[in-house]
Amino acid sequence: MKTTTQSPFIFTPTEAGTVTEVYLKKRIDAVRSGELAAGVPLYIRGIDAEGNNDDGFLPLVGGELFSILARPGHGKTSFMMRLARRRARDIQEKAATGSQDAAKRVVVYATLEQTVEELSTFHIAAESKISITKMGRGLVTDGQWIEMEGILARRMSSPLWFIGYGGGRKTKARMDLQALEDALDEIQNWNDGNIIDLVFVDYLQRIPYRDESKVIGISNNLDELKRFCLSRGIPAICGVQAGRDVDKRDDPTPLLEDGQWTSNIEQTSDKVASIVRPCQYKAQGETFGSEGVIVEGHNQMCVSVLKQKLGQANFRKWLDFDPRFNELASNELRNILPEND
16 A cells, blocks of 8 residues: 655645644744744734734745735835835844844845846945945045945845846847756855845846746746745745836826736735836826825835735735935825815
8 A cells, every 4th residue: 555655746645634733833832932934024013913913915935926916116126125224234144143043044035127236235235325326326425435345345244145147248148937946056055055034036037037928028027936835934025116107097006907918916915916106197296196295305105915825814004215316214104195084
C-alpha cells in the first residue's frame, strides 16, 4: 500500500492537518512575540488593523501578492519606496535587539522603471529633508552634501537590496521574471544566507513578456508573480499602472478592473489598493471626487483598499504624503472633508 506521494502538490488529510497546525502555531507565536514573521503592515495609523480590531489593512504574509494601482505620476513608486524603507528600518531595529531571525532578513526592491541611484535618493530625502527635486538638479550646499554622505554611509548597513539597472553597468540582458528569480536566489544564498522578507516589483507593465498579445502577456506575468509568492512563501508588492479611462471619470480613483492591459488583478491578487492625488486632476481650491475634497497643495493622497483576502475591503484613507521627501507629513489629513460631512 502506498503511504507517501511523489507530487509536491498532493497533501493527505493527515499532512494537511499537520501543516495547518504548524502554520497557525507559527502565526500565533509570531504575533504574540512581536516577531517580523507576523506580517508586513502599511505602517500608516488609521489604515492598519490595530490590536484585536479586524477592521483595516491586515498584515501581508508569506505567499500573498499585493497589487497597488495608480495612474502615472500619482505615487506608486514613492508609496512603495516608503514602505520598503520603513520595513527595512523595522528589520534593522529588531536585529539590534539581538534577534537572529531579523539579522538575516532583507527587503528586495526590483525596479524596471528607474535606476538604483534614482531610487536611493528617496532614502536620502526622507532622512535629510532635502527635496528629491533639489538633489536631482544638483542644488545642494556643501553642508547638505556632507549630511547626504553621512546618510549614504548609514544606508549601506540597511537591509534594503535592489535589483535593477544603474551604476554604469552595461548589459544586453533583459530583466524579466526569470532574471528576477535568479537574482533573488543569489541574494538568498549571499554569504551565510539571507531570509527574503518582502519583495517589491516596480512595476507590472514594465516586465517583459513572451506572448504576442500585450493583454495575455501581462496577465500571465501577474499569474507568475503569484506563483512565485506561493512557491517561495514570500509576500510581494507589485505596482500596477491604471488605464487611461480612469482619467475620464468624475471620481478618477482606480478600481479593481482598471489595470492597464490586464483584467485578472482581482482574481490573482490577495490584496489590492489604489492611489490617487487630487492635484493631478484639479486646480487649487477646486473640489475633487464624490467626497467634495478641496484641493490644497500637492500632498493630498487617497489610499483605497479595494480587496483583501479574509479581511475588510472597500475603505479609503486620506493622507498627507510629501513627495519631495518621500514621507508622510502627518498620519492623516485633518479637516479635508467639507464641514457638513
